[in-house]
Amino acid sequence: MTIEVRELAVPAAYDDGTRAWATFAEMVAVRNAVMAHTWDGDAATHAITTREAYGTASSQEDERLVYLGGWLDGRLVARGYVELSRREALHVAGVDVLVLPEARRRGVGTAVWRAARAICEADGRTTVQAWVDHRPATGPAIPAPTGFGSVPADAPEVGFLLRQGFVLEQVERMSELCLDDATAELERLRDAALPHALGYAIRTWTGRTPPELLDALAALHRRMSTDAPAAGLDHEEEDWDAGRVERIEEVEERRGRDMLRAVAVHEATGALVAFTTLVVASPDRPIYQHDTLVHADHRGHRLGMLVKVANLLALAERVPHGARVMTWNAEENRPMLRVNEALGFRAIGYEGAWQLVRGSSWPDGLPSSA
Numbered sequence: 001m002t003i004e005v006r007e008l009a010v011p012a013a014y015d016d017g018t019r020a021w022a023t024f025a026e027m028v029a030v031r032n033a034v035m036a037h038t039w040d041g042d043a044a045t046h047a048i049t050t051r052e053a054y055g056t057a058s059s060q061e062d063e064r065l066v067y068l069g070g071w072l073d074g075r076l077v078a079r080g081y082v083e084l085s086r087r088e089a090l091h092v093a094g095v096d097v098l099v100l101p102e103a104r105r106r107g108v109g110t111a112v113w114r115a116a117r118a119i120c121e122a123d124g125r126t127t128v129q130a131w132v133d134h135r136p137a138t139g140p141a142i143p144a145p146t147g148f149g150s151v152p153a154d155a156p157e158v159g160f161l162l163r164q165g166f167v168l169e170q171v172e173r174m175s176e177l178c179l180d181d182a183t184a185e186l187e188r189l190r191d192a193a194l195p196h197a198l199g200y201a202i203r204t205w206t207g208r209t210p211p212e213l214l215d216a217l218a219a220l221h222r223r224m225s226t227d228a229p230a231a232g233l234d235h236e237e238e239d240w241d242a243g244r245v246e247r248i249e250e251v252e253e254r255r256g257r258d259m260l261r262a263v264a265v266h267e268a269t270g271a272l273v274a275f276t277t278l279v280v281a282s283p284d285r286p287i288y289q290h291d292t293l294v295h296a297d298h299r300g301h302r303l304g305m306l307v308k309v310a311n312l313l314a315l316a317e318r319v320p321h322g323a324r325v326m327t328w329n330a331e332e333n334r335p336m337l338r339v340n341e342a343l344g345f346r347a348i349g350y351e352g353a354w355q356l357v358r359g360s361s362w363p364d365g366l367p368s369s370a
């Protein structure tokens with residue numbers, strides 16, 4: 001049995017017919033097969049297209065992304081991914097390791113993880129974080145130190161992460177909304193919220209943010225990075241400006257996705273005080289709910305509910321039947337969960353946020369990876 005781990009080159013262009021492209025596409029297929037296995041064969045919901053994967057891989061201005069392949073006896077069976085932020089939290093890295101079900105328990109995951117860890121070390125990263133899907137289970141559970149949520153103790157990914165020294169820091173609830181079931185309720189929720197939001201106007205758009213709103217939206221993104229509950233996860237305020245907002249919109253375009261935005265404007269000052277974002281790939285694929293924030297000075301006016309309702313109504317116009325929206329929220333984030341539960345979101349899984357800090361179970365003086 002031979003295990004080989006190599007860094008994968010990002011192809012110079014989409015589907016350019018090169019060997020690098022063939023391996024990149026094979027890596028996406030490995031990722032999708034693992035996700036389908038995790039979700040009981042539901043390949044359609046959790047798969048990504050090569051266009052989406054390439055849109056991510058070819059956008060490296062705000063973070064450096066390194067891809068790893070893991071070969072068992074000459075066959076690609078694993079993929080690793082290392083995310084190295086370039087603008088803030090320069091000591092923190094994100095890592096993900098996936099191994100095809102039929103190739104597990106042979107040390108491939110460990111080999112890919114060690115290669116990922118070596119990349120983190122070479123880049124001076126001292127904290128590594130991993131966000132991992134866990135299906136709901138009825139057996140023994142490991143509780144989050146926040147006191148909210150847990151992950152199944154006997155799941156493979158949990159055994160693997162504990163073995164590598166990671167600690168569970170936070171649990172996010174993964175929820176889904178079937179928009180057809182919610183549409184009738186949305187207008188009622190909006191009407192109930194509006195009297196609490198006198199003096200605010202709601203505005204929506206699709207695609208690029210109007211230039212005059214870019215700076216204000218960047219300021220809200222900056223707040224998002226400090227205001228969202230992060231439990232014991234090491235993080236820093238993110239360095240947002242208008243250019244960074246434009247870059248994330250360009251990336252979504254390159255992935256072939258549309259962004260739907262809803263914001264709240266404080267009419268007396270013209271300030272942008274709340275925003276929410278939906279990302280639409282195609283009508284038959286899940287729609288992703290991204291960040292939602294109400295500025296701290298403007299909370300208590302039901303603006304979170306109002307921007308979400310406005311964006312969902314805009315989505316219902318665009319995808320009149322069968323839209324499914326997926327969202328992730330910290331299990332301790334009751335204000336956001338209360339809004340989502342009222343809208344009709346239901347839990348379908350959990351995501352564990354795991355962390356490894358150098359000097360604890362990640363000893364100094366590595367590599368120990370030989």
Ligand SMILES: CC(C)(COP(=O)(O)OP(=O)(O)OC[C@H]1O[C@@H](n2cnc3c(N)ncnc32)[C@H](O)[C@@H]1OP(=O)(O)O)[C@@H](O)C(=O)NCCC(=O)NCCS
Nearest residue numbers: 096097098099104105106107108109110156157159160163
């Ligand atoms: C987690 C995953 C990457 C492990 O890959 P793998 O190739 O099986 O890992 P290894 O063979 O190197 O296992 C290393 C150690 O992890 C632990 N481990 C792995 N699978 C386990 C399981 N099913 N139950 C308990 N412990 C397990 C064991 O300690 C194992 O050592 P051992 O086999 O000597 O007992 C794989 O199960 C996977 O792809 N899961 C889905 C994706 C995912 O959740 N990834 C999260 C990691 S970031």
